[in-house]
Amino acid sequence: MVDIVESISIFRIKAVCKVYLIIGANGFIGAYMIKKILTYSNEMILATANSNNHLSLICDKRVQWRHLDVSDFAGVDLLSEDTAITHESLKIIYLAAYHHPDQVEKNLQFAWHINITCLSYFINKFYDTRCFFYPSTEMVYGDGGENKKFNEESSLNPLNLYGKHKKIAEEIVYGAGKNVLRFPVLMGPSLLMHKKHFYDCIIEDLSQGKRVEMFSDMYKSMLDFDTVAKITITLMESYTEDMAKCLNVSGDESLSKYDVGVRIAQKHGYPTNLIRPISLSDDNAIFAVKRPRSVLLDNAKVKKLLHLEEIRMKFE
Numbered sequence: 001m002v003d004i005v006e007s008i009s010i011f012r013i014k015a016v017c018k019v020y021l022i023i024g025a026n027g028f029i030g031a032y033m034i035k036k037i038l039t040y041s042n043e044m045i046l047a048t049a050n051s052n053n054h055l056s057l058i059c060d061k062r063v064q065w066r067h068l069d070v071s072d073f074a075g076v077d078l079l080s081e082d083t084a085i086t087h088e089s090l091k092i093i094y095l096a097a098y099h100h101p102d103q104v105e106k107n108l109q110f111a112w113h114i115n116i117t118c119l120s121y122f123i124n125k126f127y128d129t130r131c132f133f134y135p136s137t138e139m140v141y142g143d144g145g146e147n148k149k150f151n152e153e154s155s156l157n158p159l160n161l162y163g164k165h166k167k168i169a170e171e172i173v174y175g176a177g178k179n180v181l182r183f184p185v186l187m188g189p190s191l192l193m194h195k196k197h198f199y200d201c202i203i204e205d206l207s208q209g210k211r212v213e214m215f216s217d218m219y220k221s222m223l224d225f226d227t228v229a230k231i232t233i234t235l236m237e238s239y240t241e242d243m244a245k246c247l248n249v250s251g252d253e254s255l256s257k258y259d260v261g262v263r264i265a266q267k268h269g270y271p272t273n274l275i276r277p278i279s280l281s282d283d284n285a286i287f288a289v290k291r292p293r294s295v296l297l298d299n300a301k302v303k304k305l306l307h308l309e310e311i312r313m314k315f316e
């Protein structure tokens, strides 16, 4: 476990260094972001975690952990003061969110506070930083069907409160002149000891010869955590003020969860017939809150910006 006080003082001493600040770094995406910064940049990383017991997740001398609950405004003030000397060059990735769609509808005032009020407070305190990247979701677009591809200029019609919160959060981010990346559903192994991703649960079930039911009629431009993190860090490393403020970061392919399940089974050498296709209309019990059936994203802008010929889901 990293000593928090010691961690802060070390950070102050090295405050002249260039730094990435990751808020909510102890989640699925955060762990991949740290991995990619360590690979593609030589900057320091100040990583914040809400749960104290997960502060020491990734140990590297370039990574320093600090506790932060974004709803503790005094803590946000202190973080802003402690990093003030670096603000001009500071790159922030803001991942903290209350984001499970079913939970957002159940605890709507709490969700609003974390997703909107706290984001707004935080961004105001870090207004003068070099760049700030915020992960939004395909869910802001609403249902598009199997043929339509949404680009960044498409109108937004979120079907559930989670999508609506992300739409409002995006406006806060644009209002402060910062950047939004719209991600599809992401898949991949968890790099965290304390929580498994759906991907890990699929492998666990397959390894025990259990069948896994997956939707075969909901299509998304799905992508893996590793590729999304690599693209995000590449964008941040090449950041300029005139970079497009909103970018879809998604795969080229239109994939159902069933398609992805079959790929996972193949990759790990399990029989693909253990993956069983189900239809959204067969089973409404899995999702309490309405989800868009198909949301496909046009990723031409990010591909052009980074000179990428293709973006495909891959599992290492």
Ligand SMILES: NC(=O)c1ccc[n+]([C@@H]2O[C@H](COP(=O)([O-])OP(=O)(O)OC[C@H]3O[C@@H](n4cnc5c(N)ncnc54)[C@H](OP(=O)(O)O)[C@@H]3O)[C@@H](O)[C@H]2O)c1
Pocket (backbone or CB within 6 Å): 023, 024, 025, 026, 027, 028, 029, 030, 049, 050, 051, 054, 068, 069, 070, 071, 094, 095, 096, 097, 098, 099, 114, 135, 136, 137, 138, 183, 184, 185, 186, 187
């Ligand atoms: N995964 C996807 O498929 C996907 C797709 C599109 C967009 N996104 C967005 O990407 C972001 C990160 O998602 P993820 O998949 O990495 O989810 P995650 O694993 O649940 O990570 C969310 C992080 O937010 C932190 N957090 C929650 N409440 C906080 C608070 N009050 N103060 C500080 N930190 C707090 C959590 O820390 P604790 O666990 O310690 O509370 C956790 O580390 C979210 O905004 C999500 O909406 C994700």
